[in-house]
Amino acid sequence: MYTASQARLEISTKGKIEVYQKLNRIEKLIFNMRFLFHNSDSKDYSKGRSVEKCYTSDYLGIYIVILGFSLIIPYLLYIIRNIRDSFGIQRELTACMISFFVFFTLNFLASFGIVPLNNTFVGGNIFFTANTFICHFISVVRPVIRMYYHERAKRSMTIDPESFEKVLSTPAMFAELKKIMADMFCVENAMLGRKKRTSIIASRSETPVTRNSSISQNNAASLFIDSSQKSTVRGEDNDLYERYVKPGSPFELNLPHKLREKCTEMIKEKSPNAFDEVYKEVWSMIYQNSFPRYVSNMTK
Numbered sequence: 001m002y003t004a005s006q007a008r009l010e011i012s013t014k015g016k017i018e019v020y021q022k023l024n025r026i027e028k029l030i031f032n033m034r035f036l037f038h039n040s041d042s043k044d045y046s047k048g049r050s051v052e053k054c055y056t057s058d059y060l061g062i063y064i065v066i067l068g069f070s071l072i073i074p075y076l077l078y079i080i081r082n083i084r085d086s087f088g089i090q091r092e093l094t095a096c097m098i099s100f101f102v103f104f105t106l107n108f109l110a111s112f113g114i115v116p117l118n119n120t121f122v123g124g125n126i127f128f129t130a131n132t133f134i135c136h137f138i139s140v141v142r143p144v145i146r147m148y149y150h151e152r153a154k155r156s157m158t159i160d161p162e163s164f165e166k167v168l169s170t171p172a173m174f175a176e177l178k179k180i181m182a183d184m185f186c187v188e189n190a191m192l193g194r195k196k197r198t199s200i201i202a203s204r205s206e207t208p209v210t211r212n213s214s215i216s217q218n219n220a221a222s223l224f225i226d227s228s229q230k231s232t233v234r235g236e237d238n239d240l241y242e243r244y245v246k247p248g249s250p251f252e253l254n255l256p257h258k259l260r261e262k263c264t265e266m267i268k269e270k271s272p273n274a275f276d277e278v279y280k281e282v283w284s285m286i287y288q289n290s291f292p293r294y295v296s297n298m299t300k
Helices: 004-038 056-070 071-078 091-112 124-154 161-169 170-182 185-203 219-222 227-245 257-268 276-297
Strands: none
Touching: 004 056, 056 071, 056 091, 056 227, 071 091, 161 170, 161 276, 170 185, 170 276, 185 227, 227 257, 257 276
């Protein structure tokens, strides 16, 4: 059973990885700016040194910053060691870590002449440049290539509303779908969707709606609420808003900004339809993003 604590761990881990990615970009920007400014002059007359040659002391601060950032990678790998990783984040971090330490070591040895390297030929920064290209390929180019082949495979699948409805209404199948959504770091969609389906079945004994292009929005909205449920649903919506929609909430949904703002305003106005569009968006994300991966896994 996928617990709320596991979901909370994965969401917080994703946040930490995003923070690291931003810090890593800042680190590379600092290094590149330092390199450009260092080589913008022809002579450092105060010290009598040519800037055409890179001195280790000039880059000592940058090296410390880069090393500090890179030591975060083992920490992140430790955090996500027990998490199912369908995005290859662990492999990506491991490859970048190995690449960095290899090229950092070579650059360090070259700075002291241990590795023979003529600075006038390629320069010690060739190691950091090579590392940047490798990490860029792993983090950017490779996912883009995989996305292309994923979209081609997705178009060849047989995905229809009927099969989607069958998965949602079958506990064993839905459990498998939820595992896949956990791998995709969007288990909060399943948690909210399942909660609403259970509520609808218990209160109205009707088949839950699926969010897809063949179902009208009016019919979907009519299934979510009736007048006899208004007071109960309002209290329920407030709880759901605090858990799934409010910025910084434990299981914050990945919703469009305008939809989030609209839901917030409707909650303040105590509208009985505050969550209608949120539910539709959640089912849409499940149907369009998570369900194709489920079909792909089941057909392997």
